[in-house]
Amino acid sequence: MHERKSTNKVGLIGTGMVGASFAYSLMQRGLANELVLIDMDTARAEGEAMDLNHGLPFVGPMRISAGDYPDLADADVVVICAGANQRPGETRLDLLKKNAGVFRDIVPKINAVNQQAILVVATNPVDILTYISAQIAGPETGRVVGSGTVLDTARFRYMLGKHYSVDSRSVHAYIVGEHGDSALALWSMANIAGVRLPDFVGANGQGYDQAALERILDQTRNAAYEIIQRKKATYYAIGLGLLTIVEAILRDQHTVLTVASPLTGQYGVTDMAISLPTIVGRRGIEEVLNLPLNTREHAAFQGSAQMLKDRLAELG
Ligand SMILES: NC(=O)c1ccc[n+]([C@@H]2O[C@H](COP(=O)([O-])OP(=O)(O)OC[C@H]3O[C@@H](n4cnc5c(N)ncnc54)[C@H](O)[C@@H]3O)[C@@H](O)[C@H]2O)c1
Numbered sequence: 001m002h003e004r005k006s007t008n009k010v011g012l013i014g015t016g017m018v019g020a021s022f023a024y025s026l027m028q029r030g031l032a033n034e035l036v037l038i039d040m041d042t043a044r045a046e047g048e049a050m051d052l053n054h055g056l057p058f059v060g061p062m063r064i065s066a067g068d069y070p071d072l073a074d075a076d077v078v079v080i081c082a083g084a085n086q087r088p089g090e091t092r093l094d095l096l097k098k099n100a101g102v103f104r105d106i107v108p109k110i111n112a113v114n115q116q117a118i119l120v121v122a123t124n125p126v127d128i129l130t131y132i133s134a135q136i137a138g139p140e141t142g143r144v145v146g147s148g149t150v151l152d153t154a155r156f157r158y159m160l161g162k163h164y165s166v167d168s169r170s171v172h173a174y175i176v177g178e179h180g181d182s183a184l185a186l187w188s189m190a191n192i193a194g195v196r197l198p199d200f201v202g203a204n205g206q207g208y209d210q211a212a213l214e215r216i217l218d219q220t221r222n223a224a225y226e227i228i229q230r231k232k233a234t235y236y237a238i239g240l241g242l243l244t245i246v247e248a249i250l251r252d253q254h255t256v257l258t259v260a261s262p263l264t265g266q267y268g269v270t271d272m273a274i275s276l277p278t279i280v281g282r283r284g285i286e287e288v289l290n291l292p293l294n295t296r297e298h299a300a301f302q303g304s305a306q307m308l309k310d311r312l313a314e315l316g
Pocket of ligand 1: 013014015016017018019038039040041044081082083084085099102105106121122123124125126147148151179233234235238
């Protein structure tokens with residue numbers, strides 16, 4: 001891979017609720033010089049570009065435009081949020097058939113103009129679509145980063161922070177595995193200020209309560225369903241999650257995030273993309289961390305990966 005001048009140019013494919021939320025947070029962060037919006041609904045992409053541009057006097061200059069695939073030729077990062085959304089009662093895995101078709105259309109079009117940009121995948125089911133994208137874009141390159149359980153981990157940290165009355169940024173706890181029903185918490189490593197949860201007492205006097213922690217994990221797993229029931233879709237938090245991933249890439253931050261990437265034998269898993277704490281930087285996936293999972297976590301992680309592989313096999 002040859003070096004080239006960084007442009008801090010971001011492409012976004014899919015300017016629906018998730019894509020627009022990401023774009024809105026990106027313009028406020030002042031991270032990119034340029035943002036190109038692409039959607040099969042070209043009027044929607046144009047309307048979003050106009051609306052975002054009119055906010056620039058409040059936040060500072062950047063170039064925002066609606067465009068098409070050739071405009072991605074010099075993009076550093078392309079975020080993909082295109083595809084059908086999860087309907088009430090529908091699982092993420094029900095979406096697979098529809099959205100796999102969308103990705104088999106989109107990713108070759110990106111590759112035709114740019115084989116170096118890091119691809120950040122948000123569309124569900126995100127793990128399998130990350131795997132399919134990596135198969136097309138080059139599985140060995142680390143250039144495909146799935147948003148995976150970045151959102152689940154944020155929800156988990158928020159809820160734990162609320163439970164203990166501590167800033168969620170001081171809560172170090174990971175949700176790994178599938179972005180969906182089989183996601184699991186790495187309880188054995190969860191800590192606040194370096195103190196494991198069995199020993200931690202919160203600012204509100206809250207000590208260890210296993211039943212309450214199990215409820216928090218359930219609420220984390222069910223959060224998407226609860227929000228979709230009330231407002232049809234989730235988008236603000238994932239928009240900020242995507243911003244965090246893109247910032248880690250453009251600024252080469254080496255941030256540890258629970259993104260999904262195709263595994264190559266970690267914890268016995270191959271041939272599927274799934275989330276683990278991972279160092280994210282300018283090359284996309286820099287390193288999937290090798291953490292000391294306990295036996296229960298290891299087994300649950302392998303079960304989650306196997307479930308995704310079975311689903312992919314069903315797709316054929
Ligand atoms: N990874 C996560 O944590 C997470 C969280 C929330 C939502 N999502 C997923 O993000 C995706 C987008 O959700 P949304 O609420 O923005 O949906 P949305 O329906 O509002 O937007 C989807 C957009 O994709 C466009 N699109 C569809 N097919 C396309 C194609 N082939 N090329 C270009 N554009 C295309 C549509 O025109 C639409 O504008 C869904 O799959 C949803 O499940 C993921």
